Amino acid sequence: MTAKTEAHSIPLKNPREDWESRHAAALGDLRKPTFETSSGIPIKAVYSPEDLDQLGWRYDVDVGYPGDEPWTRGFTPGGYRKRLWEIEMYAGFGSAEDANKRYRYLLENGSTGGVSIALDLPTQIGLDPDHPLAADEIGQIGVSLMSLDDIEIMFDGIPLDKAGHVFTTGNCIGPLAAAWFLALAEERNTDPGCFTLQVQNDPIKEYIARGTQFLPIEASVKLATDMLQYVSENVPAWLPISISGSHMKQAGGSTVQEAAFTICNGIAYVEACLAKGMKIDDFGDRIELHFCTEMDFFEEVAKYRAVRKVWTRLVRERFGGTTRKAQLFRLHAATSGRPLTAQQTLNNISRITLQALAQILGGCEQTRTASFDEALGIPTELAARTSIRVNQIIGNETGIPDTVDPLGGSYYVETLTKEFETRIWDTVAEVDEMGGAIAATKAGWFQRQLAIGAYREQCRVESGEQIIVGVNAFKSDEAPPEQTFKVNPKAGEHQLAKLKALRERRDNTKLHATLEHLREDCKSGTNVMPAMIEAVRARATVGEIGQVWRDVFGEYQPQSERF
Amino acid sequence: MQSETQNKRPLRVVMTKVGLDGHDRGVKVIAQAFRDAGMEVIYTGLRRTPDEIADIVLQEDADILGLSILSGAVVPLTRRVSEALAKREIDDVLLVVGGIVTPDARQELSEMGIDGVFGPGASLSEIITFAQSNVQERSLT
Numbered sequence: 131m132t133a134k135t136e137a138h139s140i141p142l143k144n145p146r147e148d149w150e151s152r153h154a155a156a157l158g159d160l161r162k163p164t165f166e167t168s169s170g171i172p173i174k175a176v177y178s179p180e181d182l183d184q185l186g187w188r189y190d191v192d193v194g195y196p197g198d199e200p201w202t203r204g205f206t207p208g209g210y211r212k213r214l215w216e217i218e219m220y221a222g223f224g225s226a227e228d229a230n231k232r233y234r235y236l237l238e239n240g241s242t243g244g245v246s247i248a249l250d251l252p253t254q255i256g257l258d259p260d261h262p263l264a265a266d267e268i269g270q271i272g273v274s275l276m277s278l279d280d281i282e283i284m285f286d287g288i289p290l291d292k293a294g295h296v297f298t299t300g301n302c303i304g305p306l307a308a309a310w311f312l313a314l315a316e317e318r319n320t321d322p323g324c325f326t327l328q329v330q331n332d333p334i335k336e337y338i339a340r341g342t343q344f345l346p347i348e349a350s351v352k353l354a355t356d357m358l359q360y361v362s363e364n365v366p367a368w369l370p371i372s373i374s375g376s377h378m379k380q381a382g383g384s385t386v387q388e389a390a391f392t393i394c395n396g397i398a399y400v401e402a403c404l405a406k407g408m409k410i411d412d413f414g415d416r417i418e419l420h421f422c423t424e425m426d427f428f429e430e431v432a433k434y435r436a437v438r439k440v441w442t443r444l445v446r447e448r449f450g451g452t453t454r455k456a457q458l459f460r461l462h463a464a465t466s467g468r469p470l471t472a473q474q475t476l477n478n479i480s481r482i483t484l485q486a487l488a489q490i491l492g493g494c495e496q497t498r499t500a501s502f503d504e505a506l507g508i509p510t511e512l513a514a515r516t517s518i519r520v521n522q523i524i525g526n527e528t529g530i531p532d533t534v535d536p537l538g539g540s541y542y543v544e545t546l547t548k549e550f551e552t553r554i555w556d557t558v559a560e561v562d563e564m565g566g567a568i569a570a571t572k573a574g575w576f577q578r579q580l581a582i583g584a585y586r587e588q589c590r591v592e593s594g595e596q597i598i599v600g601v602n603a604f605k606s607d608e609a610p611p612e613q614t615f616k617v618n619p620k621a622g623e624h625q626l627a628k629l630k631a632l633r634e635r636r637d638n639t640k641l642h643a644t645l646e647h648l649r650e651d652c653k654s655g656t657n658v659m660p661a662m663i664e665a666v667r668a669r670a671t672v673g674e675i676g677q678v679w680r681d682v683f684g685e686y687q688p689q690s691e692r693f
Numbered sequence: 694m695q696s697e698t699q700n701k702r703p704l705r706v707v708m709t710k711v712g713l714d715g716h717d718r719g720v721k722v723i724a725q726a727f728r729d730a731g732m733e734v735i736y737t738g739l740r741r742t743p744d745e746i747a748d749i750v751l752q753e754d755a756d757i758l759g760l761s762i763l764s765g766a767v768v769p770l771t772r773r774v775s776e777a778l779a780k781r782e783i784d785d786v787l788l789v790v791g792g793i794v795t796p797d798a799r800q801e802l803s804e805m806g807i808d809g810v811f812g813p814g815a816s817l818s819e820i821i822t823f824a825q826s827n828v829q830e831r832s833l834t
Binding site: 584691 | 710712713714715716717718721722724725726727728733734735736737738739740741742749764765766769770793795812813814816817818
């Protein structure tokens with residue numbers, strides 16, 4: 131690695147030190163005391179071939195060509211010349227009927243990434259709408275789904291093959307989400323492989339940052355990997371896991387921590403799968419790593435380039451993945467809702483544009499874009515459409531996607547990419563030392579890192595060290611916008627009435643037999659998916675299935691902590 | 694409850710998440726800010742019921758109760774916590790609510806007598822100042 135590259139060994143008459151000394155006066159007295167990335171990586175005034183030489187950077191080893199190892203420049207040789215990135219929008223609220231209307235609207239308006247389903251909290255936490263804790267939350271932050279009936283309603287008039295890609299956040303209910311769509315395809319006499327169901331199915335980060343955990347962590351990982359195993363063996367077109375960094379970043383993690391913690395969690399899932407006897411060569415390409423793009427532009431580009439490099443090396447060296455299929459995971463990027471401000475909301479269109487651009491320059495093929503009014507609530511249709519248009523403008527008006535990895539070879543971006551790589555490997559070693567991601571989560575290590583980061587950032591913003599336009603600088607007096615989206619106030623009532631009718635209508639004897647079967651399989655450690663599918667067909671509700679899991683595995687207990 | 698000792702010991706704060714919403718970035722930021730302002734802070738973890746919260750307030754002899762709610766259910770959840778406090782005759786804890794609060798919700802909370810309501814963009818110093826001055830006002834009355 132110490133050999134100098136031929137490409138960058140052009141002798142410079144005046145090396146960097148010379149330049150710095152000649153311009154010392156002009157390089158001093160700067161507008162900020164320090165320049166560093168959001169992850170705390172110092173930023174030099176300028177980057178040049180010397181920086182890459184110092185890092186032992188080599189084009190062939192560190193970058194290579196697109197579609198070739200180490201995949202830094204992207205997984206496909208043609209990049210966006212072949213096709214533009216997928217544009218997904220995230221939506222879902224109210225009852226299944228309300229959600230159905232919104233999905234039809236988005237599909238008709240050019241959302242090419244299929245249907246992306248936000249679930250309400252009771253659904254995600256395995257509770258029926260009539261549970262006392264669910265009362266105020268039915269349909270509030272996503273759609274309320276109780277049983278297979280709701281899945282049918284939600285997809286009424288939407289052929290599964292036309293939806294193409296169906297994404298949902300089920301994390302601690304991953305097996306249920308998969309069972310619902312297997313049963314729906316079965317009812318429609320459709321090959322489940324005619325569309326791609328993607329379930330986030332990443333419970334570890336729920337305990338760290340997102341908060342829908344309801345079982346002990348080991349049980350959640352067992353259920354998630356049961357689903358992963360069943361789907362990769364039976365419906366190889368589906369994407370059974372999306373290991374997500376975005377929530378950890380939004381909870382206070384730096385961009386480096388987002389990348390590194392996600393990879394640590396990924397290691398935990400793959401190791402759990404290998405312990406079940408699975409082979410990485412069979413499921414490596416079913417794994418998605420999902421990140422969010424925030425405002426530190428070049429860091430974000432470097433992150434996506436470095437993550438491709440690190441994960442594929444892990445697959446090769448740690449998990450014994452020998453095939454291309456094992457290495458080529460799916461890299462998913464979403465612009466982050468967190469930097470979007472409630473003040474001067476139209477400014478968020480600029481933020482979304484820059485974020486979308488960074489993830490495109492990072493070579494992400496699947497992207498999701500937030501909406502400018504997200505800081506105020508669920509996006510309005512105008513805001514959702516504008517985000518689709520942002521992508522279409524970048525894709526069709528700018529020429530940006532016409533060459534692959536246009537920032538490749540940038541001294542700065544290549545330096546940052548190397549730096550990210552090094553820092554990710556350091557964190558992986560540190561977490562390995564703690565016994566892996568599950569042990570580190572149980573010890574609260576990840577959570578503490580995020581809380582410290584969040585507080586530090588808040589203090590920086592309040593001191594004015596970090597500027598957020600419209601929030602702590604460049605403020606203007608404007609009335610808050612009125613057009614915030616409101617959830618149908620009848621959604622809760624409607625779901626409760628349907629639940630009552632369902633309980634009366636279905637064959638409860640048959641239902642209980644399926645739930646007992648599920649209970650036995652949970653106890654014996656058998657893969658739960660076959661029993662889950664039976665229970666779902668018999669119209670078991672999310673709460674009834676959640677209760678079986680709670681009975682067998684126990685319930686997650688929150689811990690008080692003193693600050 | 695503790696009016697005569699309130700000025701002699703650090704203010705005690707219970708920070709909590711009520712309901713199902715699991716976003717606790719904000720609540721942990723405020724917890725650290727209150728800590729750095731010299732208060733004793735306990736964060737309860739997620740998904741506490743109103744009754745559990747009221748019990749913890751009693752046990753901790755808290756001066757301030759910080760409720761963090763980022764789902765759309767801020768009004769009904771806050772009402773339930775207030776009711777659980779009232780049921781235990783806890784009338785001297787300062788209730789502070791943070792999260793996504795629409796103008797309508799703010800109005801409803803105000804009608805319930807809750808003025809310490811902080812939405813996106815509220816500053817730590819604003820929240821700390823509100824907490825300190827309102828607790829002190831209470832201890833004087």
